[in-house]
Amino acid sequence: MKRLLLMTCLLALSGLVSAAAPDFPAPPDARVTTVSEASTVNGLPISIRRFEVKRPVEWVLKYYRNRWQYSAREGVPGYLETEFGEWKMITRSEGDWFMSVQVQPDSFSSSWGHLALSNLKRGSFKALGSGVPMMNGSKVLNDTPSSDPGRKARTVMLSNSFSVSSNATYYRDYYTGRGWQIAMDMPIANGKHHALLFKRGTAEAQLTLQPAGDGTAVVANFINH
Secondary structure (H helix, E strand, O other): OOOOOOOHHHHHHOOOOOOOOOOOOOOOOOEEEEEEEEEEEOOEEEEEEEEEEOOOHHHHHHHHHHHOOOOOOOOOOOOEEEEEOOEEEEEEEEOOEEEEEEEEEEEOOEEEEEEEEEEHHHOOOOOOOOOOOOOOOOEEEEEEEEEEOOEEEEEEEEEEOOOHHHHHHHHHHHHHOOOOEEEEEEEEOOOOEEEEEEEEOOEEEEEEEEEEOOEEEEEEEEEEO
16 A cells, blocks of 8 residues: 655644644545544554545645635645655645645546645654665655554655665665565566565565656555564
8 A cells, every 4th residue: 555645844834723623625526435544654643545536636736725725824825735756745734733635646537645634733753764774865754654453564755866776776785784585676667666575584675766856766665464
């Protein structure tokens, strides 16, 4: 499952006290399923929904731009936008609540993504990317732990200014040098991206590397069965 992206720098938008959760609808006519009602992202309790809609990404973004055009606090924008690889994101802070929409194309005229709602007041932030191997100068964008019966996982998303091949070499050397076995090491997406899978005992490290601007975006899934 694709994990949710959260740009933690946007949390500075919080400031008002809000007792009740804000209205945060899915795009009109979208098919919506619940991913998690009580996950934790970067130390914040969060609820996540997945949506699919027969509309392009820009239509989804425009829908939220219109809904969030007015600021919830004087001096800050009503929303902020960013992107990470194929994902487009639009976010809004409203009182103690943080809303995040992550969307990418599913086909020429359809898109899918995640809706995340978190209460900032109830969370406690942790150092992002702690203990995760990464090349010098890498910027951690998201660090998401999860726990299911018999399975613990963690997804970390980061970016750096190095090439996909340099990142692949770095992770290959890092893990094999520590006794991990290579279960997969291959280009994907017509050679534009690279997938790596390392195993050691019951632990797995799954990495997907893709071009992002002048550097590389890394999505790393760490699983312990």
